Amino acid sequence: MRLVWKLLRQHISAPQLAGFFLANLLGMLIVLLALQFYKDVRPVFSQEDGFINSDYLIVSKRVSMMGGTSAFTPRELDDLGRQSFTKSLAGFTASQYKVACSMGIEGVANFGTQMYFESVPDRFVDAAKDQWHFRKGDEVVPIVLPRSYLAIYNFGFAQSRSLPKLSEGVVSMIDMMVVMRGAGKEARMKGRVVGFTNRLNTILVPEDFIRWSNQEFAPDADASPTRLILEVNNPTDDAIARYMQQHGYDIDEDKLQAGKTTYFLKVVSGVIMGVGLLITVLSFFILMLSIYLLVQKNTLKLQNLRLIGYSPARISLPYQLLTVAMNALVLLLALAILRWLRGYYMEMIWAMFPTVKDTPMWPAYVLGLVLFVVVSLLNILAIRRKISRV
Amino acid sequence: MNTIHLDHTFPEVFARLDDLQSEVWKQDVTFEKGKLYLVEANSGTGKSSLCSFVYGYRDDYQGTIDFDGHNIRRLKSGDWTRLRQRHLSLMFQELRLFPELTALENVQIKNRLTGFKTKKQILAWFDELGIPDKVDAPLALMSFGQQQRVTMMRALAQPFDFLLVDEPISHLDDLNSRSMADIMIEEATRQGAGVVVTSIGKHMELKYDKTLRL
DSSP states (O other): OHHHHHHHTTTOOHHHHHHHHHHHHHHHHHHHHHHHHHHHHHHHHHOOOSSBOTTEEEEEEOOOTTOOOOSOOHHHHHHHHTSTTEEEEEEOEEOOSEEEEEEEETTEEEEEEEEOOEEOOGGGBOSOTTTSOOOTTOSEEEEEEEHHHHHHIIIIIHHHTTOOOOOHHHHHHSEEEEEEEETTEEEEEEEEEEEEESSOSSOBOOHHHHHHHHHHHOTTOOOOOSEEEEEESOTTOHHHHHHHHHHTEEEOHHHHHHHHHHHHHHHHHHHHHHHHHHHHHHHHHHHHHHHHHHHHHTHHHHHHHHHTTOOHHHHHHHHHHHHHHHHHHHHHHHHHHHHHHHHHHHHHHHHHOTTOOOOOSHHHHHHHHHHHHHHHHHHHHHHHHHHHTO | OOEEEEEEEEEGGGTTOSSOOOSSTTSEEEEETTOEEEEEOOTTSSHHHHHHHHTTSOOOEEEEEEETTEEGGGOOHHHHHHHHHHTEEEEOTTOOOOTTSBHHHHHHHHHHHHTOSOHHHHHHHHHHTTOGGGTTSBGGGSOHHHHHHHHHHHHHSSOOSEEEEESTTTTOOHHHHHHHHHHHHHHHHHHTOEEEEEESSOOOOOOOSEEEEO
C-alpha cells in the first residue's frame, strides 16, 4: 500500500486539491449555516408559544348586525378545504353544555365564572403528548388559557382589588374546579392549566375531552364549528386574503403577516442553501476533474499495476481514501466554523430577544453527515469507474 | 492451470498474409505445465504479441486461446487479477518497471501483493544476479541490463503455473544470463511450472523440452 501510494501520488496537484477543499468547505458551510440560521431565527419571527404553531390561520365568520348563524356549514367547509392554498383544515369544537369554573387556593374558592371549552384536533397542538391527553375516567383535564386572560387579571382585576399578581408558573399550580352540567347530569373535575397561548382567544382542552363531554352532557346538540384552524401551503398567497374577503370570513391579519415573514425567511434560507449545494456540487466536479487528470497522467503506472496483478479496487483505494479524508476534514472544519459563527450571531439574537430558546444543532450535524456520505460515495464510485477503464 | 492451448491463433495484422510460415500461428499448439519451451522468432513475427495475448492485455487476434479448455476471451477483469497473482507470470520485454521506485521496491510492490517471498530471499536473488549494490538504487539510474534482472525477480515473486519470459537476456552477457536462467529454472522447478521463453537469436542455454519457430 505504501509503495502503491508512492507511485500514485505522483502528479497530485496541490493547488487543485486546495481549490476543491476551499470550494467544498464554502459550499458545505453555506448549506449548514443556512439551515442552522433558519432554525435559530425562525422562533424570533414566529413567536411560537409552544401550543399552536404560528403557521396556522384561524378563520371565523364576520359577526354582522343582521344576525344569522356564525357556524360554518359542511358545504362551506368543503369549499374551503378544496382551495389550492389549503393544506389542512379543521373546525374548533365547542362544548355544548354549561361549564362553571372556580379557582381557589388550598381549596377555598376565590372566584368563579361561567365559561366554555373548545378543542382543535391534537395534531394542531404542539403540546407535549404526556401533558395533552384525556381519557374517560381521568380526574384532571389539561387546559390552555389565552395569555390575555392572565393580563386582564393581573393588570385590571388584581390591581383594583389589591389581590396578588399571578405568574404563569403560579397559575399552573392553582386548582381549578370545573363543574359541567347538561342532559340532567352534573360532574366535577379538576382543571390544570398546562400553558398559555397568544394565538387563540379560547379555552382549549384536548379533543378527546370535548368529544367525551359533549356525548355525556349534550348528546343531541349540534356541534357545527364556528371557527376553523387552517394550515396553508404559502401564507403570502394573495388568494387567501381574496377568498376570505369574498366569503366574509375573518382571519387574523397580524398572524398572516408573521406567517409571511416566516415564509420569506424560509424562502431566503432555501435559496441560500441551494447556492451552498450548488457550490458543493461544483466543488465535487473540481475534485473529479482533478482526479481524472491525475488518473490520465498516471495511466501508464495504473496499467502496469493492473498487469502485475493489482485489482482495480486496490488501485482505486489510495485515491478514494484521499478524497474521503478530504471530505471528512471539510466536514469537521465546516462544523467547527459553524459553531463559531453561530456563537457569534446567537449572542446578538439573545441580546435583542432574550426569550428565544436555544435551538439544538443536531439537524445541521445530520445534514453535514448526509452530505459527507453522499459526496464521498459518489467520489468512491466515480474513481472506481474511471480506474476500471484505464 | 495445466495447459495453455492455442487453436489456430494468429494476430489480426497477419490476416492478409497468405504465406505465414510458423509453428505457432495458425497451428494447434499446447503448452503444458512443468515443461520448458523456447519460442524463437525473427523480429516482427509477433513474439510480444503472443505474450500479450496469453497474458490477457491484448485481444487483437483470431482463433482461440484457452486455459485448461476455458476460452480466455470470456475471462473477466477479476479473473485476470487472480490469474496474474497466482497462476501466470510474465517478464515483460519492455520491463514495465516503475522508475519512481528503487530496485528492491520494484520487486516488493509485487511481492507485497502476493506475500510470496521473504525480503531475505529477494536480497539473495540480488546477490546471485550480481547487483547487490543496486538494492536501494533508484531504478532510473540503472542500466537496461540491470533493470532486466529486476524485472525477472519481480516475475518470480509470485506463485505461478506458467512463466512467460519475453526476451529476458537481450542486454546481458553470458555470465549474467546464466545466473538469471539458474534462478528462473530453480523457481519454476520448485513450483512445477511451465516456462515459455521467447528469443530473437540469443537465448538462454537450457534443456528445452520443445523449440518452436514463430
